[in-house]
Amino acid sequence: MATPEMAMTRRDLLRMIGITAGSAVMYQAMAGMGAIKTPPKRAATKLEGSVHGTSVLILGAGLAGMVAAYELRKAGYKVQVLEYNARAGGRNWTLRGGDSYTELGGETQHCQFDQGQYFNPGPWRIPYHHTALLGYCRELGVQLEPFVQVNYNALVQATGYFDGKPQRFRTVKSDYHGHVAELLAKATSQGSLDKEVSKEDKEILLESLRYWGGLTKDFRYTMGPQSGDRRGYAKEAGGGLNAKPEYSQPMQLHDLLASNVWQNLIVDGAYEYQTSLMQPVGGMDMIGKAFVREVGQVIRYNAKVTNIEQDDRGVTVTYQDTLKPGAPQVAKADWCLCTIPLSILSQIPIQVGAPMAAAISAVPYLASSKVGLQFKRRFWEEDETIYGGISYTDSPLGMLSYPSHGFGGTKGVLLGSYTFGMQAFEWTALSAAERVRKAVEYGQQLHPAYSREFENGMAVGWHRAPFTLGCFGLWSDEARKDHYDNLCQVDGRIALAGEHASYLPAWQEGAVLSSLDAIERLHARVRAGSRA
Amino acid sequence: MKKMMFILLAGVASVAHAQVQGLTPSTGPSQDPAFIDMRHPEAVTGETIFTHVCQGCHMPQGQGAQGAGTYPALAHDAKLASSAYPIVMLLNGRGAMPPIGQALTDDQVAGVVNYIRSHFDGIGADDVTAAQVKAMRPQPKEPSP
Numbered sequence: 050m051a052t053p054e055m056a057m058t059r060r061d062l063l064r065m066i067g068i069t070a071g072s073a074v075m076y077q078a079m080a081g082m083g084a085i086k087t088p089p090k091r092a093a094t095k096l097e098g099s100v101h102g103t104s105v106l107i108l109g110a111g112l113a114g115m116v117a118a119y120e121l122r123k124a125g126y127k128v129q130v131l132e133y134n135a136r137a138g139g140r141n142w143t144l145r146g147g148d149s150y151t152e153l154g155g156e157t158q159h160c161q162f163d164q165g166q167y168f169n170p171g172p173w174r175i176p177y178h179h180t181a182l183l184g185y186c187r188e189l190g191v192q193l194e195p196f197v198q199v200n201y202n203a204l205v206q207a208t209g210y211f212d213g214k215p216q217r218f219r220t221v222k223s224d225y226h227g228h229v230a231e232l233l234a235k236a237t238s239q240g241s242l243d244k245e246v247s248k249e250d251k252e253i254l255l256e257s258l259r260y261w262g263g264l265t266k267d268f269r270y271t272m273g274p275q276s277g278d279r280r281g282y283a284k285e286a287g288g289g290l291n292a293k294p295e296y297s298q299p300m301q302l303h304d305l306l307a308s309n310v311w312q313n314l315i316v317d318g319a320y321e322y323q324t325s326l327m328q329p330v331g332g333m334d335m336i337g338k339a340f341v342r343e344v345g346q347v348i349r350y351n352a353k354v355t356n357i358e359q360d361d362r363g364v365t366v367t368y369q370d371t372l373k374p375g376a377p378q379v380a381k382a383d384w385c386l387c388t389i390p391l392s393i394l395s396q397i398p399i400q401v402g403a404p405m406a407a408a409i410s411a412v413p414y415l416a417s418s419k420v421g422l423q424f425k426r427r428f429w430e431e432d433e434t435i436y437g438g439i440s441y442t443d444s445p446l447g448m449l450s451y452p453s454h455g456f457g458g459t460k461g462v463l464l465g466s467y468t469f470g471m472q473a474f475e476w477t478a479l480s481a482a483e484r485v486r487k488a489v490e491y492g493q494q495l496h497p498a499y500s501r502e503f504e505n506g507m508a509v510g511w512h513r514a515p516f517t518l519g520c521f522g523l524w525s526d527e528a529r530k531d532h533y534d535n536l537c538q539v540d541g542r543i544a545l546a547g548e549h550a551s552y553l554p555a556w557q558e559g560a561v562l563s564s565l566d567a568i569e570r571l572h573a574r575v576r577a578g579s580r581a
Numbered sequence: 582m583k584k585m586m587f588i589l590l591a592g593v594a595s596v597a598h599a600q601v602q603g604l605t606p607s608t609g610p611s612q613d614p615a616f617i618d619m620r621h622p623e624a625v626t627g628e629t630i631f632t633h634v635c636q637g638c639h640m641p642q643g644q645g646a647q648g649a650g651t652y653p654a655l656a657h658d659a660k661l662a663s664s665a666y667p668i669v670m671l672l673n674g675r676g677a678m679p680p681i682g683q684a685l686t687d688d689q690v691a692g693v694v695n696y697i698r699s700h701f702d703g704i705g706a707d708d709v710t711a712a713q714v715k716a717m718r719p720q721p722k723e724p725s726p
Contacts, residue, residue: 154646392677395650395675395677396650396651397650410675
């Protein structure tokens with residue numbers, strides 16, 4: 050028996066959500082409540098005026114760093130970029146056949162995907178309102194295609210309910226809305242809402258509930274043509290003889306509530322997940338590669354930053370060439386834009402004031418884990434008519450997503466598991482090979498063809514990524530209040546940028562916007578200095 | 582409003598979703614030793630938390646890891662001689678270390694601290710109690726949502 054002290058209470062749970070899921074979620078909540086009043090700037094402003102060969106050293110060649118390099122060079126700055134990895138892009142990253150990846154702990158995976166197959170371990174979708182990022186895609190010729198965020202035929206699995214059978218998103222959504230509409234119609238008809246709703250509105254409300262919920266003439270949600278039009282049919286409509294559709298039986302409201310499947314219904318409701326979403330054709334790193342075409346010649350790879358100093362005249366950064374251990378090297382510039390993730394920057398000696406130093410140490414990183422699995426046959430399309438989109442399960446898998454591209458092809462790479470938070474830590478604590486095995490094992494519960502068609506996989510647990518030590522900066526409300534502005538202020542000759550310096554945590558748009566904002570402020574200082 | 586927020590948060594981001602699944606007792610799949618048994622979250626021990634959460638970064642033998650940044654080794658860590666240090670790190674987090682203790686009971690935090698202090702090279706003892714942890718928990722400035 051659990052004592053009250055030992056049991057994880059709902060209060061603990063709520064606090065946990067507030068603390069460890071605060072950021073992304075809070076932004077959404079705030080945006081939803083209209084608390085974010087000024088629309089953020091969504092595109093680069095031209096940096097005007099002569100800068101007399103002023104130099105800027107950029108730390109990190111992820112999107113934030115490369116956006117800055119690109120814009121600063123256009124404005125006439127001398128730019129150098131130091132990057133820890135042997136590639137640019139940072140979390141803007143795609144794994145393809147022939148790639149290898151060594152995570153912390155030393156395990157190396159060799160990607161065996163077929164030509165043309167890929168997996169995005171990091172960001173994988175771009176909402177239509179991330180206009181700064183989309184603007185660079187346009188400017189740099191990165192081709193985009195639709196990303197299927199919502200698939201009504203994808204699965205929702207609640208283990209322990211519905212006889213263990215995964216349900217369709219379509220039926221869960223239709224039945225939840227239908228039952229809620231019926232209840233609300235009942236309350237309305239019985240006069241329970243008379244204080245809130247005028248007589249005229251009441252009639253319209255009832256009509257709208259019937260329309261919204263798929264109710265019958267007498268406001269019931271039950272098996273028949275109206276619910277069938279939403280949840281689909283037991284036997285599909287056909288042509289010729291024996292073509293009449295057969296209606297399907299809605300689930301019970303109790304099961305919908307008790308199984309928690311309703312938690313998945315907001316996948317198309319939250320602002321960042323409202324269609325349209327997009328993905329670059331060929332992999333998310335097409336964006337990073339497009340920037341490399343512009344600024345690749347100023348990036349120095351395999352450079353591990355070990356010290357950051359500044360004085361009145363400039364910035365001095367010490368780094369180690371990770372391929373040639375030996376004497377540390379030094380890079381100097383008039384200014385520095387540092388995009389190193391805070392999980393790492395908090396461990397590097399950096400000469401900034403106490404407020405920025407405190408801010409750098411105040412942000413833990415959320416855990417996230419992904420597994421990409423190649424299958425020799427697109428059984429999800431061929432056997433189950435699932436084309437793109439996301440399935441949800443309360444098994445350890447979390448989410449499972451089908452490729453939004455290459456419909457009707459032979460092979461395909463699924464996102465076999467996508468988790469956050471505590472669940473992602475559990476995946477990260479497994480070896481990468483074990484993660485792949487477990488993703489196949491649990492995927493089998495959703496798709497019978499799984500183990501038969503599986504070929505190979507790759508696993509990325511972000512806390513084991515040597516270049517980030519985590520997925521993204523997880524700001525609590527309190528930390529934001531105390532530290533966010535201090536993190537974003539220019540400190541002497543150093544400014545920081547990255548998704549961690551934005552209100553769009555984890556999103557590439559946050560990295561881009563924070564970078565644009567930081568370099569505009571740096572540029573203003575440079576211009577002010579040159580006029581002085 | 583707070584209740585509504587919870588509902589919104591719980592569903593929206595897969596982020597919150599994962600948390601809900603991660604901590605609520607569930608009727609989920611029969612126990613798989615690879616994952617924490619969420620049917621009985623209160624029964625999860627310090628050792629299980631280490632092997633299923635902490636070792637993701639600190640590594641199975643507590644050896645830590647080195648990339649662009651470092652995960653400190655717990656083996657031969659002189660700082661573990663003091664029990665207060667790991668308790669504070671678990672409860673408050675710092676830098677790359679998340680305040681993971683905030684998702685755990687006092688008993689579980691004590692269990693993790695005792696596990697890491699008595700394993701690897703056994704530098705410390707395993708005598709931390711839940712009461713000690715409780716006393717060191719940061720008090721929220723305002724009621725939790």
